[in-house]
Amino acid sequence: MIRQRLDLPLAEDSTGRFLVWIMAVMIYLAIVALAGSMVLAGMAGRWESGLTGRLTVQIAPLPDQSVAPLAQRTEVTLALLRSTPGITRAEPVGASAAHKLLEPWLGNALLDDLPLPALIDVEVGPGAGLDAAALAERLAGAVTGARLDNHAAWLADLRILAHTAQLVALAVVLLVGGASVAAVVFAVRTGLAIHSPVVELLHIMGATDAYVARQFQTHVAGLAFRGGLVGLGLAALTLLALRLAAGDTPVGLMPDMTLGFREWLALVAVPLVAAALAVVTARWTVLRVLTRMP
Amino acid sequence: MIRFEDIGLRYGSGPEALRDINLTLEPGSFHFLTGASGAGKSSLLRLMYLGLRPSRGHISVFGHDVAGLKRADFPALRRQIGVVFQNFRLLDHLSALDNVALPLRMAGVGEAEIREHVVELLHWVGLGDALDAKPPTLSGGQQQRVAIARSVIARPRLLLADEPTGNVDDSIGMRLLYLFEELNKLGTTVVIATHNEGLIARFVHPRLHLERGALSVVAAGTPMTPPQMPVAPVLPAGLATSQSLSGSWLT
Numbered sequence: 196m197i198r199q200r201l202d203l204p205l206a207e208d209s210t211g212r213f214l215v216w217i218m219a220v221m222i223y224l225a226i227v228a229l230a231g232s233m234v235l236a237g238m239a240g241r242w243e244s245g246l247t248g249r250l251t252v253q254i255a256p257l258p259d260q261s262v263a264p265l266a267q268r269t270e271v272t273l274a275l276l277r278s279t280p281g282i283t284r285a286e287p288v289g290a291s292a293a294h295k296l297l298e299p300w301l302g303n304a305l306l307d308d309l310p311l312p313a314l315i316d317v318e319v320g321p322g323a324g325l326d327a328a329a330l331a332e333r334l335a336g337a338v339t340g341a342r343l344d345n346h347a348a349w350l351a352d353l354r355i356l357a358h359t360a361q362l363v364a365l366a367v368v369l370l371v372g373g374a375s376v377a378a379v380v381f382a383v384r385t386g387l388a389i390h391s392p393v394v395e396l397l398h399i400m401g402a403t404d405a406y407v408a409r410q411f412q413t414h415v416a417g418l419a420f421r422g423g424l425v426g427l428g429l430a431a432l433t434l435l436a437l438r439l440a441a442g443d444t445p446v447g448l449m450p451d452m453t454l455g456f457r458e459w460l461a462l463v464a465v466p467l468v469a470a471a472l473a474v475v476t477a478r479w480t481v482l483r484v485l486t487r488m489p
Numbered sequence: 490m491i492r493f494e495d496i497g498l499r500y501g502s503g504p505e506a507l508r509d510i511n512l513t514l515e516p517g518s519f520h521f522l523t524g525a526s527g528a529g530k531s532s533l534l535r536l537m538y539l540g541l542r543p544s545r546g547h548i549s550v551f552g553h554d555v556a557g558l559k560r561a562d563f564p565a566l567r568r569q570i571g572v573v574f575q576n577f578r579l580l581d582h583l584s585a586l587d588n589v590a591l592p593l594r595m596a597g598v599g600e601a602e603i604r605e606h607v608v609e610l611l612h613w614v615g616l617g618d619a620l621d622a623k624p625p626t627l628s629g630g631q632q633q634r635v636a637i638a639r640s641v642i643a644r645p646r647l648l649l650a651d652e653p654t655g656n657v658d659d660s661i662g663m664r665l666l667y668l669f670e671e672l673n674k675l676g677t678t679v680v681i682a683t684h685n686e687g688l689i690a691r692f693v694h695p696r697l698h699l700e701r702g703a704l705s706v707v708a709a710g711t712p713m714t715p716p717q718m719p720v721a722p723v724l725p726a727g728l729a730t731s732q733s734l735s736g737s738w739l740t
Contacts, residue, residue, distance in 0.1 A: 200587060202583070202591060204581070206582075392578075393580060396578050397591075397595075398564075398567070399538055399540050399567060399572060400572075400591055400592050401565070401566075401567040401569075401570075401592065401595050401596070402595050404560075404561075406564075406595060486560065
């Protein structure tokens with residue numbers, strides 16, 4: 196790595212070494228928090244886009260002999276749904292597909308013995324203005340054991356969960372950023388105190404405050420960038436390990452840990468943003484301290 | 490160039506280190522600054538290179554009243570002043586070349602030009618083979634020459650030197666003073682604080698003499714009264730009776 200010559204012997208300070216590791220830990224935490232937020236947001240987005248405009252009708256298997264068989268009630272329900280204006284598609288979910296959905300939760304052996312409800316997947320045309328409550332009432336009146344699920348409550352909970360997770364991630368990033376700024380301020384103030392005779396000498400020779408500040412900016416940028424690379428590397432290893440660990444888990448139990456190219460790009464930008472923040476903090480600190488000097 | 494009016498300087502609540510200093514340095518002048526240790530020579534130089542503000546009085550540097558200057562105005566003035574410090578104040582982590590280059594870098598001179606001028610000057614002061622040497626590896630005399638080269642590299646309008654020949658032998662001391670004279674002939678105003686009466690006697694320049702914080706100007710060529718010294722140094726009683734002190738140690 197190219198090391199720029201500095202008039203102040205900042206590279207010899209122990210504060211530099213501690214700042215690299217502080218920045219590494221901070222950037223690691225920020226990247227992991229951001230990645231977690233992105234995974235949850237992606238999951239919520241995929242579920243929402245998959246469920247918007249979709250309804251599910253569930254017809255319960257009833258042992259009562261006075262009730263028509265499940266298959267017959269399913270046919271009646273399908274006919275009712277297909278004749279309803281605004282519904283573009285109504286198809287029963289096959290037994291094997293229903294088994295596949297429930298298998299991760301209940302296991303294979305148990306499923307064979309359980310009486311499963313019939314499921315009908317319904318698609319509503321965009322802008323159809325379908326009154327789900329009225330349809331649910333009609334279904335309940337026409338078919339015994341039929342129940343309409345429009346996923347509204349589920350989606351609302353999911354939105355709240357995703358937004359909460361994003362807020363938590365944002366809070367973590369802000370806290371980490373604040374701690375990083377505090378660490379840089381401390382390191383710079385310490386450096387200024389240690390090297391005050393050299394700073395005074397530079398001033399006597401005609402250095403401006405900005406010239407002195409640039410010395411610290413260059414030094415801090417290098418430290419923050421090195422810390423950022425370490426933090427990014429550790430975070431990438433962590434995310435990779437999580438992805439590998441989640442690889443064999445059945446779909447539905449765990450969120451998809453895959454991040455897209457743009458998301459990776461955003462994560463890679465974190466060390467750069469952190470380095471920029473550190474540089475601005477260093478400059479602000481030096482100028483603020485020097486302005487108070489005689 | 491430099492004007493001091495009724496200047497007084499006090500450190501903290503102590504007595505005045507400098508008092509009632511009235512002084513005008515004309516452009517292109519050359520002065521020696523003399524006085525016993527503790528007379529206030531370094532303090533006077535610090536006021537001149539704007540490293541201190543006086544407790545009272547007015548200082549004008551290059552036509553600017555220092556009291557009316559903002560912080561941002563000082564760097565431009567200080568760049569026109571070269572300073573040789575008594576303890577050199579070189580940056581130990583930088584090479585001789587980088588130490589000398591500092592004033593040029595601050596002035597924004599290009600690296601190629603910096604190297605050319607710095608190498609030439611370091612050769613001139615006899616350090617052509619020590620360009621990349623760090624100050625701790627140089628002798629006291631070599632460090633002093635680096636410090637002097639740093640002070641003159643940017644061709645300052647005012648050159649202030651605090652005991653610039655203190656660590657070099659007379660021949661190099663003369664060579665350095667001739668360098669200052671050459672710069673003086675080119676228009677640089679020079680003030681050199683020194684104890685070296687032998688060197689002062691070889692040059693015809695007025696001297697600023699400080700005694701207990703008060704300044705007097707002595708015309709060129711006027712011999713100074715040697716300071717009254719006791720016949721034998723008076724040692725503290727404890728030291729004088731110490732068995733470990735031999736006669737040879739005192740000589």
